[in-house]
Amino acid sequence: MKDVSKLILEDGAVQDRRIYWDQDIYEQELEQIFARAWQFLAHEGQIPNAGDFLTTRMGEDNVIVARQPDGTIKAFINSCPHRGNVVCHADTGNAKAFTCAYHGWAFGLDGALATVPLEHDAYYDAIERPRYAMHPVAKVESYKGLVFGTFDARAPSLRDYLGDMAWYMDTFLDVPGGIELLGPPMKSILNCNWKVPVENFIADGYHVGWAHAAALKAIESPLSPLAGNQAYDVNTGLQVATRGGHGFGVIWDAAAAIHPEGGAFRDWLAKRTPIIRERLGEWRSRFYNGHWDASIFPNCSFLYGTNTWKLWLPMGPHNIEVWTWTLVEKDMPAELKQMMVATNMMTFGTAGMLETDDGENMEQCTGSNRGWVTRRGKLYSGMGQVREGRHPELPGIIGKGIVCETSNRGFYRRWAELMSGRSWEEVAREPRSAPNREVA
Ligand code: FES
Ligand SMILES: [Fe+2]
The missing domain is CATH 3.90.380.10 (Naphthalene 1,2-dioxygenase Alpha Subunit; Chain A, domain 1)
Structure with missing residues (x-):
């Protein structure tokens, strides 16, 4: 990891210009900031009903944010764990499941792998489905209607973060x-x-x-x-x-x-x-x-x-x-x-x-x-x-x-x-x- 201690000086008043340009600093931002910090996902009113979803990004990671049948909100990475295809191409909508266009794996609203085409004939029932759920956003919380997510399970609560x-x-x-x-x-x-x-x-x-x-x-x-x-x-x-x-x-x-x-x-x-x-x-x-x-x-x-x-x-x-x-x-x-x-x-x-x-x-x-x-x-x-x-x-x-x-x-x-x-x-x-x- 790059030593960044000299990039911000004088109590935040002086910034090194490389933080606006260098690729390696940017990569470190994706890792240390966007993979850890809480990020705005949605307002609850955008997905009021079970099955309502929208797609957005956290850093450069595409995510699906979906209202669950029990009223909670979950989010997961919008990339199929089979060969990586984008699973949901819509900006927003209502769905019972998300089905990949490439080979047809289908995922529940919670991102769990629900059905696999030819599971018996081609995988001989040997696929461990729980291992191939869509990658979850570790924590999703809302503050007075504003929904945020973080990939870091160790992040403080959203309330403490704000x-x-x-x-x-x-x-x-x-x-x-x-x-x-x-x-x-x-x-x-x-x-x-x-x-x-x-x-x-x-x-x-x-x-x-x-x-x-x-x-x-x-x-x-x-x-x-x-x-x-x-x-x-x-x-x-x-x-x-x-x-x-x-x-x-x-x-x-x-x-x-x-x-x-x-x-x-x-x-x-x-x-x-x-x-x-x-x-x-x-x-x-x-x-x-x-x-x-x-x-x-x-x-x-x-x-x-x-x-x-x-x-x-x-x-x-x-x-x-x-x-x-x-x-x-x-x-x-x-x-x-x-x-x-x-x-x-x-x-x-x-x-x-x-x-x-x-x-x-x-x-x-x-x-x-x-x-x-x-x-x-x-x-x-x-x-x-x-x-x-x-x-x-x-x-x-x-x-x-x-x-x-x-x-x-x-x-x-x-x-x-x-x-x-x-x-x-x-x-x-x-x-x-x-x-x-x-x-x-
Ligand atoms: S890449 Fe999604 S089912 Fe194969
Ligand atoms: Fe302005």
Whole structure:
């Protein structure tokens, strides 16, 4: 295993450029991160009934996620244990069994090998069927409707893995009726390293007024004055890095700000806020009205407010597939949900105005490292490091204002921890406290 101890320096603020380019580092990510960490698989509402399934990926492994007759959810690798063929070619559907197109082995909803053509005549009944079940995802758990899986049986529980991020995400997950992810997901390809969009979503309030200046003007929403950083109050909001590499930034009172026709959403927020305050307290009622840019380690991101939900699926060190759903509250009226979908498509869909701004930058940020000399350099995300600290009431490390890189550093600290190959127990024994400085 490659020694990665020098790749992330200065408490997460300095990254070696090779982590965005080198094949051997990428292979180590597949082994140490994607084969160990919990990854987003689905929202329970996408597969509500027995036999409902969808196909997705964990790292570069294709998986089937299926609702079982007893209501639980199982996942297994979508590759036939006979000769390796892809067993299920559909994105989603309802099935009683999965049958391989090559020689006809059939598997139950739980991945067990159920029938084998010519079992008696050709195998002489000597095949040990339990040995040839589809390879299971070791653990599948859900948190308030969000389903995650890990290949590592020794991984902590999903709740422990999410840590303080779960407390923050309850803001929109723990609403009456819960949430929905509206799809099918838009899918596109970007020629960038998977970490580049994750860091963009987890921490990059800095680029918004600059990279999106033209789009912000064109959209003609309450966010338009940010264009060109003309009227960007960088102190409105804060950034949070939670232990475990998850984090987000929030702009206060801006949940509906990107929507040109945001009136119905603002009315919805006003109506629901007293309920959220009652249920979750003052702070989270405030977060409920904020606009968030967020990532869940390793490769799931979302913007609460806009309301886009993303998976950045790695396809090698320089390429990803982007999957985009629309996040809505289940109890929202149908017209409001439709408005959410429309704004998400206009902003962060495949051809969305902000998506294309970001995509171009993300591809160039990756591609420049093709240069042998270039990639011996370092990158810097130290913004706000001298001002971050603890908050009297909020968990995690708090960065001051929306324009800082506190949660970016948290992400890279976690990346370095897992890439070192240390066990979950070893990593957990090193609790990280915020710098001893109060950030209000
Ligand atoms: S490869 Fe699937 S049955 Fe042979
Ligand atoms: Fe952006």
